[in-house]
Amino acid sequence: xxxxxxxxxxxxxxxxxxxxxxxxxxxxxxxxxxxxxxxxxxxxxxxxxxxxxxxxxxxxxxxxxxxxxxxxxxxxxxxxxxxxxxxxxxxxxxxxxxxxxxxxxxxxxxxxxxxxxxxxxxxxxxxxxxxxxxxxxxxxxxxxxxxxxxxxxxxxxxxxxxxxxxxxxxxxxxxxxxxxxxxxxxxxxxxxxxxxxxxxxxxxxxxxxxxxxxxxxxxxxxxxxxxxxxxxxxxxx
Amino acid sequence: xxxxxxxxxxxxxxxxxxxxxxxxxxxxxxxxxxxxxxxxxxxxxxxxxxxxxxxxxxxxxxxxxxxxxxxxxxxxxxxxxxxxxxxxxxxxxxxx
Numbered sequence: 001x002x003x004x005x006x007x008x009x010x011x012x013x014x015x016x017x018x019x020x021x022x023x024x025x026x027x028x029x030x031x032x033x034x035x036x037x038x039x040x041x042x043x044x045x046x047x048x049x050x051x052x053x054x055x056x057x058x059x060x061x062x063x064x065x066x067x068x069x070x071x072x073x074x075x076x077x078x079x080x081x082x083x084x085x086x087x088x089x090x091x092x093x094x095x096x097x098x099x100x101x102x103x104x105x106x107x108x109x110x111x112x113x114x115x116x117x118x119x120x121x122x123x124x125x126x127x128x129x130x131x132x133x134x135x136x137x138x139x140x141x142x143x144x145x146x147x148x149x150x151x152x153x154x155x156x157x158x159x160x161x162x163x164x165x166x167x168x169x170x171x172x173x174x175x176x177x178x179x180x181x182x183x184x185x186x187x188x189x190x191x192x193x194x195x196x197x198x199x200x201x202x203x204x205x206x207x208x209x210x211x212x213x214x215x216x217x218x219x220x221x222x223x224x225x226x227x228x229x230x231x232x233x234x235x236x237x
Numbered sequence: 238x239x240x241x242x243x244x245x246x247x248x249x250x251x252x253x254x255x256x257x258x259x260x261x262x263x264x265x266x267x268x269x270x271x272x273x274x275x276x277x278x279x280x281x282x283x284x285x286x287x288x289x290x291x292x293x294x295x296x297x298x299x300x301x302x303x304x305x306x307x308x309x310x311x312x313x314x315x316x317x318x319x320x321x322x323x324x325x326x327x328x329x330x331x332x333x
Contacts, residue, residue, distance in 0.1 A: 018249055020328040026249065027322070030256030033272045094300065097268035098261045 037098055039234045040181075042227025043088050044110075049221025051081045052170075056213025063206035078117075106177055113173040120169060128157040163208035167197040167215055174219045185223035192218050240324040243317055245290045250275055250283045255318050258293060258310040266306035284308060292317055 018026065058074045135142060144155040159165075175190025177183065196211045203211070246252050253273045257264060270280050287293045292314030296307045310318070 018247060018252070020325050023247065023252060023325055024322075024329070026252055027256040030253050030272065031260045034257055034260040037268070037272075098264040100261050104262050 034098070034100070039231045040227050041092065041231045042224040042229075043092070044085060045220040045224025045227060047081060047084060047088065047224075049216050049219065049224050051077050052216030052219075053213050053221050054216075056209050056211070056216055058213075059209035060206060060213060063209060075121075102180060106180065109173050109176050113169065116169055117166070120165060124159050124162045127159060131157050161201060161205075161208065163205070163212055164197055164200040166212065167193055167200055170215050170219055171197065174223075178223075183223065183227075185226050186219070189219040189223055240320065240327065242324050242328075243321050245286065245292065246317060246321045248283070250279065251287055252321075254280070254283060254287060254308075255292065255310065255314065258308060259315065259318050261309075263307050263309040266308065269308065287314070290314075290317075 055074045055077055062069065062074070132142065142155040142157060143152050145152045171190045171193035174186050174193060178186030178188075178190055193215050196215050200208045200211045246255060250273060253275075254269055257269055257272055266277075266280070266284075269275075269284075270277055273280065275283075284293065284295060288295050290313075292311060294309050294311055296309075298305050298307070
């Protein structure tokens with residue numbers, strides 16, 4: 001296309017009168033140039049995929065072999081991972097020369113997801129105790145009876161299959177990102193995550209942890225590695 | 238009746254800058270210079286004209302002790318760009 005070649009090679013050093021066709025051609029070319037200018041590095045996805053994957057698998061192994069890590073809950077690693085995430089975000093924003101509307105929207109989605117995950121963890125830890133207190137105020141004590149021995153003991157409420165809700169939440173930003181960017185690994189990851197959620201409704205806590213680990217790997221680690229590979233190839237071009 | 242083409246936009250480099258900025262939320266000066274293949278001096282002059290017309294916002298700051306200029310299109314700039322494209326389409330339809 002000679003006109004396109006002309007625009008690509010010229011230096012816009014001076015004012016030039018444009019024909020209507022040239023104007024439209026220039027607009028199209030510039031918008032096209034922007035489209036190829038942003039590449040997701042995949043670093044954040046790799047970080048969170050690794051952390052959630054490790055925490056889930058470790059929790060499964062811990063429950064399976066029934067050993068203790070004392071006061072340390074492996075899921076605290078997700079809190080620690082915020083530090084490198086902040087460093088990655090600052091570094092990437094410094095390297096970034098443009099901010100697209102899509103990227104801005106995706107950042108908002110993942111930020112809200114991060115807040116929601118910690119809000120859900122807070123809910124899971126706080127609501128059972130608060131519920132128990134509300135019942136106690138009304139003079140109600142929750143009890144459980146062992147059908148085999150007939151023994152009656154205090155029942156402390158908890159959120160049933162809480163990790164299933166986490167799996168729903170994991171799927172949301174992953175699928176949104178995959179669909180918005182037409183990035184198949186994340187679309188597949190998000191769909192699998194919903195399937196894992198269904199499975200998690202029917203299995204014990206121990207296997208919920210295994211599903212969480214799998215979700216972290218399929219949702220973020222694998223797509224992150226694919227993104228990283230694409231990013232490095234893009235840079236090499 | 239033909240709409241007159243906006244003289245601020247009907248210029249090669251200024252139109253290129255606006256076409257880039259319409260597609261992004263914000264862009265650094267160096268990115269615009271690279272994509273438009275223009276010289277820093279000329280680009281500064283043309284961006285200043287767009288700024289004076291109220292079509293772009295320019296933020297100057299420092300990053301790692303180096304000056305960093307970021308540009309973003311304004312609401313007025315978006316409207317002007319849309320009007321310009323509509324006017325172009327009118328001209329092209331008549332030319333067919």
